Amino acid sequence: MSLRKVNLSGHCHAIDSLLMHLCKNCEFLEEVTIMNCSSITCIGIASANRERPTLKSISITWRSIKPRYNNINSHFIDLLVSLKGLTCLDLSSSCIPDELLSSIAIGGLPLRRLVLHNCTGYSYLLDVRECDYISDEGVIQVLRRCCKIRHLNLAGCLGVNLCAMNFDVSKLEVLSLSHTRVDDKYSM
Incomplete structure (x- = not known):
């Protein structure tokens, strides 16, 4: 099949094996959207992604914050990070661990869009050093959207100088800028 995008949102009969079948048999599949499919689990999504490592976009929103559905574990995280062409990741309403965020940063994924709307489970630390x-x-x-971040590590991020930052980040307690291009002219 030459199917490139699949949207299973609201499909009440969609189960892990259906997603696995689609990923296994749709050679050109690049984008998967799964919203409010209560029978598709994180384990099923991880297994399906293994079948289609060329995915560029994954959007997942669970109907429930129950661990049964969205248990984002190290296996799922490792699989996401192995998708080296992933440019869009939407995990809205998920319970995400800090390990997910740091693995994405360290993994060097070419993400252009990362959506964590209404997510829980992570602390207020964002460590993207050497990205x-x-x-x-x-x-x-x-920083504008995640106004509760308390610790931001940008060490070694050579593309950062923060010269356009002209707003208050009142919750930020620790900012690491070692080995960046930020100088006194642009300090906060």
């Missing part, structure tokens, strides 16, 4: 593709624009968008 070559972090830009001022990206950092500013994250």
Whole structure:
């Protein structure tokens, strides 16, 4: 099949094996959207992704914050990080561990869009040290949307100088800027 996108949102009979079948048999599949499918689990999504390592976009929103459905564990995280072409990841309403965020940063995924709307489970630490593709624009968008971040580690992010940052980050307690291009002219 030449199917490139599949949207199973609201499909009440969609189960892990259906997703696995689609990923296994749709050679050109690049985008998967799964919202409010109570019978598709994190384990099923991880297994399906293994069958289609060329996925570029994954959007997942569970109907419930019950661990049975969205148990984002190390297996799921390792699989996500192995998707080296992943440019869009939407995990809205998920319970995500800090390990997910740090693994994404360390894994060097070419993400252009990371959506964590209404997520729980992570602390207020964002550690993206030595990520070559972090830009001022990206950092500013994250800080504006994630206003509870207390610790931000940008050490070694050479694309960051924060010159366009002109707003208050009142909750930020620790900011690591070692080995960046930030100088006194742009310090907060």
